[in-house]
Amino acid sequence: MQHTVVERELEIRLVLSPERSIPVPARLAYRSEDPFAVHVTFHITSEHPVEWTFARELLVEGVFRPCGNGDVRVWPTKVDGRAVVLMALSSPEGDALLQAPAAPVSAWLERTLRVVPPGTEAEQLGLDDALAQLLAR
Template sequence: MHTVVERELELKLILSPKRGIPVPARLAYRTDDPYAVHICFHINSEHPVSWTFARDLLVEGVFRPCGHGDVRVWPAKSGGRVAVVMALSSPDGDALLEAPAAQVSAWLERTLRLVPPGCEVEQLGIDDGLDRLLAQ
């Protein structure tokens, strides 16, 4: 049986240094995909936009800048609040998003209690699969 840890929150899509718009989003972590976090953005379209990237990247990005290429994450202060900033880049465009650090950290803590760092491989059932394959 697999477990899902979800969190609805409102991110801010940064349009300029002084302008941003709210974007409802859902963070999801699944024990059947233990290395990844999933973020689904509910924009004004029939199909939400989803991103998947390493949980470790988000964990580290709460404390210090990390990542390169398509996903970069870093902590920041915005209007007196602590935030986690995510820069996402794809062939379809780029987005700079700001999330409340306390909400992201609390959600990450739940995922880390469920599957501690270094224990992800146990969730994949690789040993069980190999045992079944070799038993044939």
């Protein structure tokens, strides 16, 4: 089976306070062999990049309406008249609020949905085939 990777580099902003944010280079990655997840790598130019992995469905929904609870929450808003997607990430190391431009995130998500349409993720894993082979024995 051919695996596909859909990547997009973009600058997102780490929100430090309501008045202050700093740019952070990031990479969005989607791999068809891990069809339920999206991978976001921050500080891609540094020696110690930080990677977060969470459900693609969460990001797809979060572009349109607030969703998620716990470690990852995503919601759309406007900042200075521009559409953005906010991601609140929590870990034992700390919390971060990140602001990404909505248009490139949405365009990248659309590309991932063309590679693996929603509802077909399990087929990518070949679980049905593997299970059928196992039960056939």
